[in-house]
Amino acid sequence: MSSATGPDAFTGATPDNAIRDADRAGKSGGAMLAADGTPLKASLAKSLRAQKLRALALIAPLLIFIMVTFIAPIADMLFRSVENDIVSQTLPRTVVELDRWDGEGVPDEQTFRALGADLMVASELKNHTRLGSRLNYETTGVSSLFRQTGRDVDDLGEIYADQFIDLNEAWEEPSTWMSLMADPAWIENHEAWAAQEDEDETPEPRFRVSPTAQQALPRTARLFSQFATIIQTEDEDSPTEEEPWNIVYQALYEDLTGGYDAGAYGGDIQALLANAAEAAASFEQMNVRDFFVEEIDEDWADPQVWGTIEAFSSPYTAGYFLSAIDMQLTPQGIEAQPEDQQIYMLLFQRTMFMSMTIMISCILLGYPIAFLLSNLPLRTSNLLLILVLLPFWTSLLVRTSAWKVLLQQQGVINDILVWIGLVADGNRLELINNQTGTIIAMTHILLPFMILPLYSVMKTIPPHYVRAAKSLGATNWTAFWRVYFPQSIPGIGAGSILVFILSIGYYITPEIVGGTTGTFISNRIAYHISTSLNWGLAAALGSILLAFVLLLYYLYDRIVGIDNVSLG
Amino acid sequence: MELPPYATLGQRVWHYTFLVICGLIFFFLIAPILTIIPLSFNAENFFTFTPGMLAFDPDAYSLRHYEDFFTNSQWQAAMWNSIKIAPVATLISVALGTLAAVGLSQSHVPFRRAIMAILISPMIVPLIISAAGMYFFYSRLGMQGTYWGVVLAHAALGIPFVIITVTATLVGFDRSLTRASANLGAGPVRTFFKVQMPLILPGVISGGLFAFITSFDEVVVVLFVGSAGQKTLPWQMFIGLREQISPTILAVATILVILSIMLLTGVELLRRRSEKMRGLSPG
Incomplete structure (x- = not known):
């Protein structure tokens, strides 16, 4: 072992020397x-x-x-807060067709046919009302439009169904549709399942559409497969026993008249299809666009409705965030909400303003207390500290109930004021269900969070600085303001950020004592979650609030440090 | 804060004014809590002092609101829910939190700051946001409105308190004790329970008390994550305050104040004991 040199007084096997030896040994080639x-x-x-x-x-x-x-x-x-797949999931065909729409006037027949098919499926799944209420957040009236359409969409394509069945009764038979549409493998499975004795025990195998049909009759195949699945899952019936929806006949008509490949099928089916294709060319036609606009609701001719559908057709949207800052996504782009619907910026401003007021009241009330506590002998200050810690430890609900009781018009404070004679009995102060109530109650609730960090900073300020200032001729005020106060600023910073962070997210107290004018943004979030069920907007408001709190928290970490959070 | 004998009249006046101001602020802090205690013994269904109460007429005082609390099925159900939820949530917070705090106090922990920030986050994020997120996420999992949903949510909210108090206790922990124990042949588990645990126990218990009070007092998250079957005492009080305000709330509040005084005393005693054990304070 070599000996240490320099300032190290220890020689021999200390950990430091061992590492140094190892280093040296490593450099000279022989490893330690x-x-x-x-x-x-x-x-x-x-x-x-x-x-x-x-x-x-x-x-x-x-x-x-x-x-x-x-x-x-x-x-x-x-x-x-950005998720928005409801439009593209409920109206998949329409969304694709709408790509061609230029935003002017009414979309073409093609789009309305897609809409008809989508809404038929949606109304069977009972999804159309959900989509309607989602779009109603953006354009009022859409909800009832969708509900109305859901009721009438059954009739769409009836004219084609009748003509096909008049042509050949086989079109009414579910078995015809099965041999046309079902995958041969599925038919085998289904026969095996049907041959079972206790067929109620195991569910019917899920319908699978045949690749031939997908290729030859794409629209019909897609719609029929949705029909079959819905019959199985929603109605718990078998597609082998149900006549398809009217609109499936319309899809068949479209497929047969629009470039149908006759060679895909063989045998009876081919003959049936060829016959139908020939006859379909002279079928009486139906204009789906006119049906929607004239029979169901003239709102379908409103470009505003279509614009809304298009604006929200992508799977992600900034729409909720825009609503949260009083803007809206319209077909014409982003614009401000109408004047009378702008509430969120006002609420954010109010939340900020009230949190500031609460923070300032906490500084004003907390500073003298922290000053007093840090300048008293330890025994007395510990005793007085209990008066601060008791509210800190008391249930939030208890403190809020106390204020509700005290601040009422027939409550203790008004009683005392009337008894003293400051206020006339008929003229009692309104201290609750407004901003005053929220500010008083929350200042009380958050005051300990200001006093405790202030106190812990003030305890470390050496008293002789002030004494030195005074001995150099400073007045009491100068000594305090120029010497003591600057040293207590870190405590004010820590306490203020803590109080501010806590107060902008408060829910319970404003809800109980705030009435309508003394509520915070959090009350609106809660309202959207549990009452209006506009979860996306609640999430967007929450995200904005969260971003703000995290920013403040970052500042707090910079000024105070997370590790220095102390409890009582 | 003693006034020097040479103080001028102005200084004297200011000194006493300051004391009066402080007195008023202390009064503001404590009076609301103290006012509800006598009001809870009100014989009438009022929220203010009746003339009889002010004249100390024994007939104006009664225990009827306490009786209501202990016989009303809604209040009793709420009380039992609180008793069922808070201890289980506390147990989870304390067990996982202590383990992690021991891990965090080791000398070489990669990503220590980031991990700490994540573990502390339930305390920083406003409750309404936690509640909203948990409501959305737990409904996806089918845990919204279940007992375990509420318990897990409360456990998450209590964890920062356990982490903070236990890591604070571990700061003063003498590492040579664990080395000595290992030297004497004890395995890591035995060392933890026989050497480390008894020394950090005050911190663990006071962290547990914080976690308990967090869960016991919590209303926003349970309001969203829970359903009627998990209605806790604060929830019932919240409904009472919002809808049909009855003086029974004041009786419950008084009981809770007494509970918090007990908890405060407990935490304070534990803090002193822990400081004494670590040799940080003489007394």
């Missing part, structure tokens, strides 16, 4: 070995790695737990 014969450096690195892994293994269960129970929900909320 650990007890088991491996190079010391490798051995140390291995043990360090083991230590890191052990630490991570201890943290992992909690980290996973928080990820699943907390971080995933927050991520889900962020996702929901």
Whole structure:
């Protein structure tokens, strides 16, 4: 062993010397070995790695737990604020057709046919009302339009169904449709299933459409396969026993008249199809666009409705965020909401303003208390600290109920004021269900969060600075303002950010004492979750609030440090 | 804060004014909580002092609101739900939180700051946002409106408190003790339970008390994640305050104030004990 040199007073086997020796040995070529014969450096690195892994293994269960129970929900909320697949999922055909629409006038016949097919499927799945209420957030009236259409869409294509059946009764038979549409493999499976004795025990195999039909009659195949699936899942019937929807006949008509490939099928079916194709050319036609506009609802001719559908047809949307800042996505682009519907910016401003007021009241009330506590002998200040900690530890609901009781018009405070004679009995103060109520109650609730950080900073301010200032001729005020106060600013910063963060997200207290004018943005979020069910907007409002809080939290971390959060 | 004998009249006046101001602020802090205690013994269904109460007429006081609390099935159901939810949530927070705090206090932890930020986040994110996110996510999983949904949500909310108090206790922990224990032949598990745990126990318990009060007091998250079957005491109070306000709330509030005084005393005693054990304070 070589000896240490320089400032190290220890010679021999200290850890420092061992590492230095190992270094030196490594440089000179011969590696320093650990007890088991491996190079010391490798051995140390291995043990360090083991230590890191052990630490991570201890943290992992909690980290996973928080990820699943907390971080995933927050991520889900962020996702929901932009998620918008309801239009493209409910109206897949229409969305594709609308690509051709130039935004002027009414879309063409083709688009209306797609809409008819989509709405038929949606109304069977009862999805159209959901889509209607979603789009109603953007354009009022859409909800009732969709409900109305859902009722009438059954009749669409009836004219073709009648003509096909008049042509050949076989078109009425489910068996004809099966041999036309079903995958041969599925038919085999289905026969095996039907041959079972207890066919109620196992469900019918899911319908599969044949590749031949998909190729020869694409529109009919797609719609029929949706029909069959809905019959199986929603109605729990068998497609082998049901006549298809009227609109399937319309799709068949479209397929047969629009470039139909006659060679795909063989045998009876080919003859049937060829016959139908020939006859279809002279069928009485029906204008779907006219049916929608004249029979169902003239709103279908309104470009506004179509513009809304198009604007929200992509799977992601900024629409909720725009609503959250009083803008809207219209067919003409982004524009401000009508004056009378602008409420969110006002609410955000009010939330900011009230949180500021609460923060300032907390500073004004908390500073003297923290000053007093830090300048009293420890025994007295500990005793007085209980008066701060007791409200801190008391249930939030208890404190809120106390204020509700105290601030009422027939409550204790008004009673006392009347009794003193400050206020006439008929003229009691309105202290609750407005901003005053929220500010008073929340200042009380958050005051301990201001006092505690202030107190812990003030405790560390050495008293002799002020004494020195005074001995140099400063007045009491100058000594305080120029010497003591600047040193207490970190405490004010910490307390203010803490109070501000807590107050902008408050829900319970404003809900109970705030009435309509004293509520915060969080009350609106809760309203959209549980009453209006506009979850996307709730998520967007929540995301904006979250971003703001995280920004403040980042500042807090810069000024105070997360690790310095102390509790009581 | 003693007034020097040479203080001028102006200084004296200011000194006493300051004391009066502080007195008023203390009064503001504590009076609302103290006012509801006598009001909860009101014999009438009023929320203010009746003339009889002000004259200390014994007939004006009664225990009827307490009786209502202990006999009304809604309040009792709410109380039992609280008793069923809070301890289980606390247990999960404390078990996972202590383990992780021990891991975090090791000397070499990769991504320590990031991990800490994630673990503390349930305390930072406003409750309404946590509640909204949990409501959306738990409904996807079918856990919305179930007992375990509420318990897991509350456990997540309580974890930051356990992490903070336990890591604070571990800061003063003497590592040579675990080395000595290993030297004497104890495995890591035995060392943890026989050497480390008894020393950090005060921190663990006070973290547990924080987690308990968080769950017991929590209303926003349970309002969204829970359903009628998980109605807790704060939830019932919230409904009572919003809809049919009855003085029974004041009786419940008084009981909760007493509970919080007990918890406060407990935490304070534990803090002193922990400081004494770590040799941080003389007394």
